[in-house]
Amino acid sequence: MPHPNDPSLRSFIPVDPASDFPIQNLPYGVFSAADSPQRRIGVAIGDFVLDLAVLESEGLIDLAPAYDVFAQDSLNPFMSLGPPVWSKTRARISELLRHDNPELRDNKALRSRAVLARAGVTMHLPFHVSGYTDFYSSKEHATNVGVMFRGKDNALQPNWLHMPIGYNGRASTVVVSGTKVQRPRGQLKPPNVDVPSFGPCKRLDFELEMGVVIGQPSNMGEMLTEVQAEAMIFGFVLLNDWSARDIQQWEYVPLGPFQAKAFATSISPWVVTREALEPFRVAGPNQEPTPLPYLQQKGAQNYDLELDVSLRAPGMKAAQTICRTNFKYMYWSSVQQLMHHASSGCAMSIGDLLGSGTISGPEKHQRGSLLEISWNGTEPVELADGIKRSFLEDGDSLAIRGWCQGDGYRIGFGEVEGTVAAAG
Structure with missing residues (x-):
């Protein structure tokens, strides 16, 4: 019997070659x-x-x-x-x-x-989200943000090249594509004021990510090998980790993101299996310095997966692409993220969701957040009909799409879409 990834397979159900969902996918x-x-x-x-x-x-x-x-x-x-x-x-x-x-x-x-x-x-929502962890694994994204806030000479924190940095998010607010996202409220303290105020976020952003769906558990106290970690991954989804940049700026010292990331995380409804993505595995960037032994990997654990972000503001006739990048650029792979997560003895559960972190590439058009695209609001994005955006406004719709291109077919994810609603 032919392997399900065989490019020559055809379904009795007609499938357009440009469709995300050929017989080789089956998400x-x-x-x-x-x-x-x-x-x-x-x-x-x-x-x-x-x-x-x-x-x-x-x-x-x-x-x-x-x-x-x-x-x-x-x-x-x-x-x-x-x-x-x-x-x-x-x-x-x-x-x-x-x-x-x-x-x-x-x-x-x-x-x-x-x-x-x-x-x-x-x-x-395709699975019960047992827990949600968001990582920070794109070197390009981390460097851009570091340059913005700490300067070029101190862009990456000392630990960044030694381990996948992450934080525990909220599984309770992971939602399926199409769910409206209410603008969050929180404490705001711009640099030019002495005391904080409470109110709606003014600098709402998206983060272009992939989500890893964990399909097998690990025991508390045990570490994972590369082979074990890979086998635990059931599949992947598109993920938008909505972010309140102004709330985050005030709250994140000393313990990191909290309310600024807790209000909504959107995922695509279709889970593309790890097996379907097998033909598109590629080696990730060279890691220097060499990771500690427990994080070293022998296999090609990145994926040649094209990603596209479009924004449609109220009044626009059609959405406009604002980012095109690729999952292959990620410095820390999904397998390394999982190995690191379990390395302390943390038990992993069926239904755990791991966010890759914002996916940016080396070019300006490959920046995976408005924080980077608008360079913290100093270079607004120019959309159709004279509309400009530094951050998201009420009524804006943001859609992420992703696919791996095969010979005459593509393995796609559909999209993850969310529209911003006014704060309640």
Whole structure:
């Protein structure tokens, strides 16, 4: 049987070559429909969703001794079954969708129940987020921010080149794409005033990130090897870690981000599996100095994954691209982040979400936040119709898209979108 990543595979469901969701992808998500409101799990294929709960109930997918796994409202029970089951199930779904397999293709009654138009379903948060950690792993981003606030000679803090820097965020405010984001409130203290005030954030920003979905747990007290950490990663999502720059500026000393990052983190509804991204693995940047032994990696743990950010302000006829970059630039890989996270003895859980940190590249058009793009407000972004932005305003819509380009197909993530609503 052909491997699910085989570029020559074709589905009996027509898929445009420019689609994010060919048969080589098969990302998982949680959805519901107007005529069947219960949430369950499906995969995206072209412009359709394949209802895995229906296929499991009909015996076309066998997860024994587990059962009704795809009738659940989160991916956590499926992820708990482990990498061999993940791989076997993806291969079976690929087999069912192949153009030369009559099992589903020629069963009109079953097809009418199991193949639904994506435009007619509602997508939900794809997994229960057990915990959320956000990292700071782009050297270009960290350098830009450091130059802005500390000067060129002191851009990177002394620890940055020795370990992935991160902080624990809030799992409770991770939301699915399309959820409106209310402008946060907090303490504000500009440099030119003596005492803080409380009110709506005035310098609201996005952060272009990828999210790593942890599908297997680790025990408290144990460290992880590179092989173990890689095997624990179920897949990836697009992630926007909304940031209140002015609240953060006042609160982050001495313990780091808190309320400025706690109000919303948006993720895409489709989880693209690590296996689907396998053909696009690349080596990351050279790491100098050499990391300590527990952080060293032998494999190519970065991905050649194109990323695009567009902004649409009220009154604009169409969104405008404000950033194009690539996940391959990340200095610390997702595997290194996970190894470091567990190195203290921290137990990792199924459904943990690790944010990559803002993804920027070496060029100006590759800056992954408005803080960098507008250089802290000194160089506003010029949009259509004379509109300018240094930071996000109420009514602005921000969308992130990402994809890996194959030969005649792409492995995409769809998008993560959020529109800014006024503070309550």
